Amino acid sequence: xGRQREExxxxxxxxxxxxxxxxxxxxxxxxxxxxxxxxxxxxxxTLYDGAGEPVxxxxxEIWQAAPSGRYDHPADDREELPLEEGFHGFGRSGTEDGGRxxxxxxxxxxxxxxxxxxxxxxxMVAVFARGLLKQLITxxxxxxxxxxxxxxxxxxxxxxxxxxxxxxxxxxxxxxYRFDIRLQGxxxxxxxxxxx
Amino acid sequence: xQHEPAQERRGILVPQEDELEQPPYLYPDYVGxxxxxxxxxxxxxPKTLSDIxxxxxxxxxxxxxxxxxxxQHEGEPQGQKIIVHGRVxxxxxRPVxxxxxEIWQANAAGRYRHKVDQHPAPIxxxxxxxxxxxxxxxxxxxxxxxxxGAYPWQNHYNAWRPAHxxxxxxxxxxxxxxxxxxxxxxxxxFFQDPIFQSVRDEKARRRMISSFDLEATIPEEALGFxxxxxxxxxxxxxxxxxxx
Numbered sequence: 400x401g402r403q404r405e406e407x408x409x410x411x412x413x414x415x416x417x418x419x420x421x422x423x424x425x426x427x428x429x430x431x432x433x434x435x436x437x438x439x440x441x442x443x444x445t446l447y448d449g450a451g452e453p454v455x456x457x458x459x460e461i462w463q464a465a466p467s468g469r470y471d472h473p474a475d476d477r478e479e480l481p482l483e484e485g486f487h488g489f490g491r492s493g494t495e496d497g498g499r500x501x502x503x504x505x506x507x508x509x510x511x512x513x514x515x516x517x518x519x520x521x522x523m524v525a526v527f528a529r530g531l532l533k534q535l536i537t538x539x540x541x542x543x544x545x546x547x548x549x550x551x552x553x554x555x556x557x558x559x560x561x562x563x564x565x566x567x568x569x570x571x572x573x574x575x576y577r578f579d580i581r582l583q584g585x586x587x588x589x590x591x592x593x594x595x
Numbered sequence: 596x597q598h599e600p601a602q603e604r605r606g607i608l609v610p611q612e613d614e615l616e617q618p619p620y621l622y623p624d625y626v627g628x629x630x631x632x633x634x635x636x637x638x639x640x641p642k643t644l645s646d647i648x649x650x651x652x653x654x655x656x657x658x659x660x661x662x663x664x665x666x667q668h669e670g671e672p673q674g675q676k677i678i679v680h681g682r683v684x685x686x687x688x689r690p691v692x693x694x695x696x697e698i699w700q701a702n703a704a705g706r707y708r709h710k711v712d713q714h715p716a717p718i719x720x721x722x723x724x725x726x727x728x729x730x731x732x733x734x735x736x737x738x739x740x741x742x743x744g745a746y747p748w749q750n751h752y753n754a755w756r757p758a759h760x761x762x763x764x765x766x767x768x769x770x771x772x773x774x775x776x777x778x779x780x781x782x783x784x785f786f787q788d789p790i791f792q793s794v795r796d797e798k799a800r801r802r803m804i805s806s807f808d809l810e811a812t813i814p815e816e817a818l819g820f821x822x823x824x825x826x827x828x829x830x831x832x833x834x835x836x837x838x839x
Contacts (some may be wrong), residue, residue, distance in 0.1 A: 410775055413618070413775045413790060414627070414776075418712060422701040422726075472648035474647050489650030497602060511644055529627050530628050534772065553638075555779050562635060562638075584634070
């Protein structure tokens, strides 16, 4: 029994290292929808380290709901909410070009939160890089959702206003958002620990 | 020093450092963590639909030769041909089916086919060092490749990475996503490698080391190594719920 439990402990995480593009960036997965999709939005940003230098050997992955607020996953069985044809909600961008990453996607809808609350539209983000022994988790919220953001249980749980603001993507024009990620130091992005 | 007690700070719960089985973000012996580990305390994220879901359908159906790194070019790569295989399980020991496994590695001489790698060991024109596959209904995967070489790096004087293969897995949910490295049994370089040693629990470190597998060995051709992987996903009730 004790032995069996030992065998089922989780495999530890290790860094992606500097050569992650070999294995993880063989194809372009930055477009969750075609750029000419009528409701396409573009999210772009730069990944910075604690010295303010761009991180050029990183990887940013996103996971999000459809505009209806439904996730394309069997755990979300709210079949009354439509999924989008050809849209699965996952994207991956390298940062080789000066630390910059970008995604073309659809804006997610609000999704259920803890204790019957509703979460504001948001995108889950995982950051990988040389020097990160495990991925960092953050979220992208949207500047043009002030009412939903004010009610969001996760944003509300962050007492530090400055830290909370790092999670809000800035609107930079029609269907364009900016979301920079700072790993450390001045203006560090808020990162999460997933509760077990 | 790593064991900070739980404390409240500006309304944010700082969790007790109980994760000796996972590496910390800041591990100063691994110099690369010093400017990349966040200093602000992590915010506890309640479990919601946003992280118990994840990309399970696979963006991509791997091609037929994607799991055989020795057959992706005209000729055969240099080095010791090996089979690397195992099962992907969740915390309850159930197979994680149909999940994407991506790997990448150095060639037999310890050189990556990557423009950033300046190690003056030869590139092998017959080896790209990248593969991928989907697990089957038993959570089983299998790769054919060559044993990667150890290689020097700049972390500290006379630093060498033990031979390893990078593994990337999705599992069933955003929260089960894992990138790790598979090592080989009996490697003499473990003691001086801060990436390996960043997992401070010795038993947990052993879970990253494959075992030699005579059963999987192909006579006259390739040595077998077994590497089972356990992903988060213990509380997976939603996935078991029958759809009405």
